[in-house]
Amino acid sequence: MTTTVRSTDWAEARAVARAVPSLPPVVRELADALGHALAEPLPALTDLPPFDTSAMDGWAVAGPGPWRLRGGGVLAGGQPEPLRPGTAVPIATGARLPDGAAAVLRSEYGEGDARRGLLLDRSPGPGAPAPGRDIRPRGQECHAGDPLLPAGTSVTPTVLGLAAAAGHDRLTVHRRPLVQLLVLGDELLAAGPPRHGRIRDALGPFLPAWLRGQGADVVGRHPVPDDFAPLYEAVRDSTADVVVTTGSTAAGPVDFLHDVLSAVGARLLVDSVAVRPGHPMLLAELPPGADGRPRHLVGLPGNPLAAVAGAVTLAVPLLRRLGGHPDAEPFRAACAADLPGHPRDTRLLPVRRTGQAVAPLPFDGPAMLRGLALADGLAVVPPGGAGAGAVVEILDVPGP
Structure with missing residues (x-):
């Protein structure tokens, strides 16, 4: 398996993830x-509108007043009879304007004279309603x-x-990319509090909803034990456009992801990124699927905040490009306080808005989600940190 230089620059890693063609066009009913x-x-x-319509409840009027009132009225969806000069007819908002009508007299400005069958103009100011008054013209x-x-x-x-x-x-x-999520780790529990040396799986419930919000259709979420064979079979047999794994990206005794990628004939595009948390993330191109299109695997670290860092770095740009969505315009904000950085790597730090600026949040360790749960974004902190008043890019965090 071909490998790339390790610890890819953070911005370069995102560019690699974006360098994929969008999925083919499909035709969908509006509801889908x-x-x-x-x-x-x-x-x-x-x-739009497809014909002249009334912008107000009132009367459609033809010529100067007073106007002789015509029986009936014009409702939305109706086909009105033409108006002769000097006549008026009640009309509802959104109804098609009768031919011959020059304006609409609002209901609050008209007064009916039942004895004489006339409509009188009581609008403020001199003169009759100007031509086009309170009409939405065709093609506006x-x-x-x-x-x-x-x-x-x-x-x-x-x-x-x-x-x-x-x-x-x-x-x-564009077709939405199909994503299969593989949650790796013998230590993970699917329910209840941590016990007997095992911890609760936080990423399994968290990632599918977020990935759907980034334009993906998540077609499966599967726990995979820390063993080569089940991970190999899961990756080999997946038909998804993108396989997302959590854990096994480092070089520990039960980290088999690199071996599996080699065995299935994958090509590593990014193998470790100069970012904290989450630097042992990876992006690989898998052998083509049945349609001949290349598929991809995004390997996220197992720690929750590190996995989020991996997702915003690699998974989000990849999924949005596959789905045909353009890159979001970068949002930048000033720092209300110093944002601590890493000596050499980019740091992604949960922050919260304070007026027009952002401030760091506590609980920002790689295994923590508490700070992220309160965050308005992830600040992209350059190596060495950013001082108060400096302007940094802010990435969106998972939300509804």
């Missing part, structure tokens, strides 16, 4: 497209054929609503 990324620009299939938001959103846009609930309004029933999106 949430969380995907658009594989092509989204055009409008119609004008867009015209048919206009590009609404670029490729790479994440499909949010708002995007689904816009696509539906613009006439779409389906969207062309």
Whole structure:
């Protein structure tokens, strides 16, 4: 198995994880497209609004007042009869404007004269409602054929609503990467408090939800004992686009991941990163799957905060690129206090916002999640640390 130079620079490691092609486009019904990324620009299939509509409850009026009231009214979804000059008809917000109507007189500004069958204008100021008053003209938001959103846009609930309004029933999106999670370690318990020298598995419940939020579909979470054979079989037999493992990335007596990668014919792309916590993380390219596309394995350290550091360094950039999502714009903030660093390596430190700045949190050891649970982000602290007032990049932390 080919190996790379150890302790890859942190920024370089993230760049390696991003250097993969996106998964092929697929067509999804709107109800199934949430969380995907658009594989092509989204055009409008119609004008929005598709016809002139009323922006207010009131009366559609034709010409100057007073107006003779026409019977009935215009509701949303109806097809109104044309208005003759000098006439008016009640109209609801969102209803199609009758042909011949020049404006809408708001309900609070109109007064009906039942005896004479007239509508009187009581709006403040001189003159009748100006032409176009309280009307949403056809094409105000867009015209048919206009590009609404670029490729790479994440499909949010708002995007689904816009696509539906613009006439779409389906969207062309990138397939979400399939992820299989392998949780390694004989010492891990699936339930209850720690006992008999064993500890509770924190990453098994934590990582799937987070990875889904990064655009992945997690198709399995499996405990794997500290032995070569079961780990080899799990990696060899996986059909996922990305296998994520926790633990076994170092060189301990039961750390078999490197041996397994060699046995399955994987190619190491990143083997250890100059970052704390989490430096014994790795990224490997697995042999191609049935579709001929290369697959990947992200090896995360077993300590929880170290695993998070590995995920934001390698797993998140990889998954977002596979799913067709663009890189997020870096967010930077000033330090409200000194952020301690490592002498040689980048450090990822849980921080919390204090006004417009960020401050470090306690409980930031590699085995701890308590500080991260309170954090607003992970500060990227350069070697040697960052003093109060310095500006650092802030990475998103797992959230809803």
